Amino acid sequence: MLSYTEENYLKAIYHLSGSGAKAVLTSEIAETMNTRAASVTDMIKKLSAKNMISYEKYYGVKITRQGKAEALMVVRKHRLWETFLVQKLHFSWDEVHDVAEQLEHIQSALLIEKLDEFLEFPTVDPHGHPIPDKTGKFVEVRQIPLSDCSGKKKITIRAVRNGSPSFLQYLSKNGVYIGAIITILEKIEFDGSLEIMIDGKKKVFISREASQNLLVTE
Amino acid sequence: MLSYTEENYLKAIYHLSGSGAKAVLTSEIAETMNTRAASVTDMIKKLSAKNMISYEKYYGVKITRQGKAEALMVVRKHRLWETFLVQKLHFSWDEVHDVAEQLEHIQSALLIEKLDEFLEFPTVDPHGHPIPDKTGKFVEVRQIPLSDCSGKKKITIRAVRNGSPSFLQYLSKNGVYIGAIITILEKIEFDGSLEIMIDGKKKVFISREASQNLLVTE
DNA sequence: ATAAAAGTTTAGGGTTATCTAAAAAATTAT
DNA sequence: ATAATTTTTTAGATAACCCTAAACTTTTAT
Ligand SMILES: [Mn+2]
Ligand SMILES: [Mn+2]
Ligand SMILES: [Mn+2]
Ligand SMILES: [Mn+2]
Numbered sequence: 001m002l003s004y005t006e007e008n009y010l011k012a013i014y015h016l017s018g019s020g021a022k023a024v025l026t027s028e029i030a031e032t033m034n035t036r037a038a039s040v041t042d043m044i045k046k047l048s049a050k051n052m053i054s055y056e057k058y059y060g061v062k063i064t065r066q067g068k069a070e071a072l073m074v075v076r077k078h079r080l081w082e083t084f085l086v087q088k089l090h091f092s093w094d095e096v097h098d099v100a101e102q103l104e105h106i107q108s109a110l111l112i113e114k115l116d117e118f119l120e121f122p123t124v125d126p127h128g129h130p131i132p133d134k135t136g137k138f139v140e141v142r143q144i145p146l147s148d149c150s151g152k153k154k155i156t157i158r159a160v161r162n163g164s165p166s167f168l169q170y171l172s173k174n175g176v177y178i179g180a181i182i183t184i185l186e187k188i189e190f191d192g193s194l195e196i197m198i199d200g201k202k203k204v205f206i207s208r209e210a211s212q213n214l215l216v217t218e
Numbered sequence: 219m220l221s222y223t224e225e226n227y228l229k230a231i232y233h234l235s236g237s238g239a240k241a242v243l244t245s246e247i248a249e250t251m252n253t254r255a256a257s258v259t260d261m262i263k264k265l266s267a268k269n270m271i272s273y274e275k276y277y278g279v280k281i282t283r284q285g286k287a288e289a290l291m292v293v294r295k296h297r298l299w300e301t302f303l304v305q306k307l308h309f310s311w312d313e314v315h316d317v318a319e320q321l322e323h324i325q326s327a328l329l330i331e332k333l334d335e336f337l338e339f340p341t342v343d344p345h346g347h348p349i350p351d352k353t354g355k356f357v358e359v360r361q362i363p364l365s366d367c368s369g370k371k372k373i374t375i376r377a378v379r380n381g382s383p384s385f386l387q388y389l390s391k392n393g394v395y396i397g398a399i400i401t402i403l404e405k406i407e408f409d410g411s412l413e414i415m416i417d418g419k420k421k422v423f424i425s426r427e428a429s430q431n432l433l434v435t436e
Numbered sequence: 437a438t439a440a441a442a443g444t445t446t447a448g449g450g451t452t453a454t455c456t457a458a459a460a461a462a463t464t465a466t
Numbered sequence: 467a468t469a470a471t472t473t474t475t476t477a478g479a480t481a482a483c484c485c486t487a488a489a490c491t492t493t494t495a496t
Pocket of ligand 4: 300343
């Protein structure tokens with residue numbers, strides 16, 4: 001069984017590796033975990049001893065099949081709890097992350113299955129991120145940044161890339177939400193900002209940065 | 219702020235002291251916390267330094283006003299979570315304790331207030347124990363063990379004293395639940411067991427041990 | 437190709453929470 | 467009242483996690 005801290009490291013490695021695809025460097029882990037490289041090296045050895053990652057000195061780590069499965073369960077719990085907080089307790093989407101960081105470590109298989117059922121088996125969390133099922137599978141929809149779109153097609157907002165509270169609040173304030181259907185009215189050459197129409201009734205301006213952090217499907 | 223472990227010790231001291239009334243001995247704490255006396259002494263010093271308890275060497279500890287307030291918040295969280303697990307996730311009352319032991323340490327004032335609201339401000343948990351409100355107050359109903367009752371009066375089951383899963387399962391199996399209205403049909407002289415009528419329609423035998431662990435109002 | 441810079445690991449500590457064994461104090465028994 | 471017993475505290479270790487500083491390896495620049 002993994003400790004609270006081991007779970008956090010493993011989840012970070014999973015995300016940094018792009019769902020397990022590529023190797024991750026010590027410095028990248030230190031950066032996201034807000035710790036020193038020396039601490040990361042210590043933890044890498046522990047996770048390696050538990051076969052959660054494979055480690056080659058000076059060349060970073062790769063997550064193992066087993067490690068990926070464990071990481072996916074932490075991600076599942078995080079996203080189910082975020083969904084609970086928003087849908088049942090009426091948190092706003094910018095308030096849930098820190099609480100979910102704690103709740104994701106509660107150890108009880110029964111709890112998470114019952115929570116999943118209570119929420120009626122949601123497939124995405126409040127930020128549009130997929131929720132792995134109990135076997136670790138989730139639907140992958142090909143999403144592109146809004147900044148890569150053009151033309152007058154209907155576009156659906158699917159997820160945020162950066163989930164910082166300030167970005168989420170900015171989106172709420174401008175009426176942008178997961179599931180909204182928009183069209184691009186104009187792309188400003190000068191700064192890359194977009195004028196968009198939301199649900200056919202609300203015109204707003206979205207900065208380039210914002211459009212790069214919104215994932216959509218056309 | 220208190221650590222996870224400090225919260226557990228403080229809650230144990232609160233319960234052992236009879237809600238803060240009497241002093242608690244090192245050995246009692248060691249017993250309930252499943253640790254050694256030496257570890258308790260260490261923790262006592264920490265909690266004392268944080269003004270949660272007052273400590274006189276060799277004479278045990280007393281919980282302070284501040285310590286009682288902190289302990290009450292942990293108790294509040296524990297009982298709200300147990301209520302959530304039973305009422306919303308359909309756990310049975312014998313399954314909730316260990317999960318609530320973890321959930322009670324989640325740090326988020328917003329979470330607990332929203333949870334309280336979601337549950338519509340319950341006053342007792344699934345075991346009949348009172349839930350302190352956000353200021354730490356709770357209703358104290360004078361309850362007596364069923365074993366102290368006699369006669370044909372209507373008696374209401376209010377709480378369990380011992381919340382062990384096996385006892386709770388025994389009660390469920392025999393149709394005994396919090397809120398049930400019973401009458402004593404017969405008290406067996408020989409072993410102190412009781413024959414009771416539940417809700418005017420079900421006759422069951424309850425051992426002396428069980429009757430001592432059921433708290434009721436007449 | 438060599439030197440400088442950047443990144444990683446090792447060495448040596450600090451903190452929290454736990455333990456065992458020994459010392460000290462309080463309680464109980466004679 | 468003294469001795470035996472029990473309880474509590476202190477002393478000294480260990481494990482998990484994190485740190486700084488120094489050593490080592492890899493990468494980049496000249
Ligand atoms: Mn999150
Ligand atoms: Mn999320
Ligand atoms: Mn409980
Ligand atoms: Mn309870």
